Amino acid sequence: MDPGRLKNRLIAKIITRFPSLADRFVVPYTPRDSLAIPWIPVIKSLEQSTIAVVTTAGVHHKDQEPFDMRDREGDPSYRTIDLRKGLSSLMITHDYYDHADADKDINVVFPVERLKEFEREGAIGRVADLHYGFMGHITGRHIPALITGSAPAVARKLKEDKVDLVLLTPG
């Protein structure tokens, strides 16, 4: 592994242990239209709703191309996660947080087993088959690619999938 990736992983381990350091490494991007917050009221009851997860924890299937960890500005692309392939088909590619615990139990960042329990118990209508994985830590020139490309593309797919509610989970 190249030294840059090792350095990123080391910083990720330190931040996970000392969360108060995180603010020094996070340079938030403020959207130009941040005063206008998009808003869609929740109309359907939870018991009738289909729920999907969109995660930025770097989750993808093992047979998909991993996220690009060499580009310092991140990787704005996404992966479609099909739950019918089973949890053992999933892995995490993300050097900017320590995912040792999520590697042991993916529900720490991608709570699909808990969602399935809620579905069986009747608390929620249905867990969607298709979910979407991004790698967080997207900066610089990739932000426009995310905002005008991959994020609206995933939003359209969620509409096509007839998803009623979306849960977003970070790494």
Add this chain to the structure above:
Amino acid sequence: MGLIQREIEKAGVPTIGISIVRAYSERVRPPRTIFLKWPYGHPFGEPFHAAQQRVVLAEALRALYAIRDPGTIIDLPYKWRRERYEDKDIGAILPRGPQ
């Protein structure tokens, strides 16, 4: 993550996001957020701690229905590794549909 959340909401699907870095959510301003002062990489807590993960999931679903003002961030009271989740009543956390 908040940028993606904003795009999904713009496209017409209601969203809830979990935040570990409050400053980030304050800047990006996603429509609905729950915040946990927990370490990176652990938005649902500890591995194999299903009771804890269920509480966070129920809180996220509750927030979808409880938040009325765009941009609201709900600070959850749970302290990292200082709580007992096994006794918590999930049914009491879950929303009872749109009010």
